[in-house]
Amino acid sequence: MDFELTDGQRALQSATTAFARERLGRDTAGDDREERFPRADWQRCARHGVLGWPVPAEYGGSGLDPLSTMIALEALGYGCRDNGLVFAINNHLWGCAVYLLEHGSEEQKKRFLPAMCSGDLIGAQALSEPEAGSDVLALTTRARREGDRYVLDGEKWFISNGPVADLFVVFARTGDEGAPEDRLSAFLVPADLPGVRTVRQLSKLGLRSTPMGVVAFEGVSVPAANLLGTEGAGYQIFLSSIEWERSFMFAGHVGAMQRLLETSVDHVTSRRQFGRQIGSFQGVAHEIADMRIRLELARLMLYKVGWLKSRGRMALLEATITKIVASEGLARTAMAALEVHGARGYLADWQLERELRDALGGPIYAGANGIHRGVLAELMGLTGSLSGTVPARRPRPTRPTDAAAAATAGPTDGGRP
Ligand SMILES: Cc1cc2nc3c(=O)[nH]c(=O)nc-3n(C[C@H](O)[C@H](O)[C@H](O)COP(=O)(O)OP(=O)(O)OC[C@H]3O[C@@H](n4cnc5c(N)ncnc54)[C@H](O)[C@@H]3O)c2cc1C
Structure with missing residues (x-):
């Protein structure tokens, strides 16, 4: 190694x-x-x-x-x-x-x-709905086939980039028969098609420079050529991307942890109280040590996923752990950074309160961490399936040509998204 x-x-x-x-x-x-x-x-x-x-x-x-x-x-x-x-x-x-x-x-x-x-x-991803958050299979947005087109109707919530997006990947229900996992499809939907509109911009606690919106798809006529994979493969498509989303999306968290650690070390080695640098007090020094522990562990998990994916291997367990340690690690580190800065940390000018607000979304988006802990428990054989949230095996091919490739590819995924 x-x-x-x-x-x-x-x-x-x-x-x-x-x-x-x-x-x-x-x-x-x-x-x-x-x-x-x-x-x-x-x-x-x-x-x-x-x-x-x-x-x-x-x-x-x-x-x-x-x-x-x-x-x-x-x-x-x-x-x-x-x-x-x-x-x-x-x-x-x-x-x-x-x-x-x-x-x-x-x-x-x-x-x-x-x-x-x-x-x-x-680009943006339009998956979540008012009644379909963690329970992805409950989504109700519909796509009805009409000749060589699909007509989409539904409303998507919490869509990051939604108000400024030019292209959505939209997950919609294309059938009511068969297994629930085979009823969804994924579509590439340009934002300038008639019937696509941001009905509301959502104001949020942190990450406020990423616009978020409620996006409506009202009778949107999409060419069948914009279907991703095959009809009914939407859930498999969603599953196959989650390793990338759960880990690569959190690489920046590791960088932010490093930045907050350095900012905090600078402060505790310059700020003096009781005639000493505050970093020389054990309570403060241990906060900094814990920041370092969280950073190193999150980075190791992150690089392990990168290493596995670079070799074309599956990394569901590792990506799930990365999502948890990076998102919770950054939230704790941002809180600790604010605390070691005392009142200065609480001021808007120092922007540590913004760092904390930004960090609090991580445990929720890209799948709430409660769901991810359930996935880990299931991967270890402790619990049953959460309505199919765990791809226990490699997701099924989503296009006919993939099926032939998968038959000879073995347990790898090609090493590239
Ligand atoms: C900043 C941010 C950006 C987002 N961007 C997007 C986006 O671009 N596109 C998009 O489609 N969505 C987006 N979302 C939505 C996000 O995917 C959902 O918030 C997430 O899937 C959780 O769904 P929910 O909010 O409905 O919570 P719920 O599903 O209602 O869950 C609420 C709580 O219950 C827990 N819970 C629920 N079921 C279980 C269970 N079976 N076991 C254990 N615990 C459980 C969860 O862990 C959570 O703590 C975003 C959310 C945030 C906060």
Whole structure:
């Protein structure tokens, strides 16, 4: 086992950190206060190649391997204080682009991915509904086949990037017969189709520079060519992407933990009370030590997923653990950072209260951590299935051509999203 980064990965890490520090987040406090999407930063990220890191060169990206993608995303989260921008990018990549990469036809990839890499198309995932949060199979948005088109009707809630998105991956019900897992389908829905509209922008506690909305699909006529995979494969498509979402989306959390640790060390080694640096008091020093423990453990899990995915292996258990330790680790670290700064930490100017507000969403999105603990329990054989939330085996192929490939591929997933 080799824990050394390659020269190329180290160069990518330092170039990304420098870019994020120098070019992004110039008005993070203002964007947070006004709930403003930093579009100029989005375009800077596109020009720097961030939006195409995991996308092969033939579709406009730079085709980084999974471990290098993770290292770059971690550096982005470290250098960029605007956690909302990082979250918007992650939703674009792991809530939208990854579905195209894994399940899109050649025509779909060529149509959408280059514009997603150049920043011209902003992607979003439209899955959650008022009565379908953790219970994905309960969703009621419908897609009715009419000739060579599908007509979509339904309302999606909590959609990150929703108000600014140009392309949605929408999960909808295409049937009522057969197993519940075979009744959903996934569609690529451009936001400019008639009947797609953001009915409400949602105001939230943190990550306020990522716009979130309720998006309605009212009689939206979508060409059948926009179906991802085959009809009825939607749930398999959702399952196959969750390893990427649960881990890659949280690489930035590890970077943010490092940033908060460094900020806190700077403060406790300069602030003096009772004639001493406050970091020399055991209570404060132990808070800092715990920050370091959480950081190192989350990073190890993260890199293990990157290592497995770079070898084309499944990583459901590891990705699930990564999601829990990174999201809860960052929330605790942000709380500890605020505490060791005393009253200064409580002031808006110091932006540690924003870091805490931003961190509190992590245990909820990309599947609530209660569900993930249930998944771990099921993977260990302790409990039964949560309505099929655990893909106990590799998700089934979603396109006829995949079926032939899967028959010869063995227990790997090809190593790339
Ligand atoms: C910042 C943010 C961004 C989001 N972005 C998107 C997006 O872009 N697209 C999208 O589709 N959705 C998005 N969501 C929605 C997110 O996917 C859901 O919030 C999440 O799946 C949980 O669903 P819920 O909120 O309805 O909670 P519920 O499902 O109602 O769960 C509430 C609580 O009950 C617990 N619980 C429920 N069932 C069980 C069980 N069987 N065992 C143990 N505990 C259980 C959960 O762990 C949770 O603590 C976002 C949410 C947030 C907070």
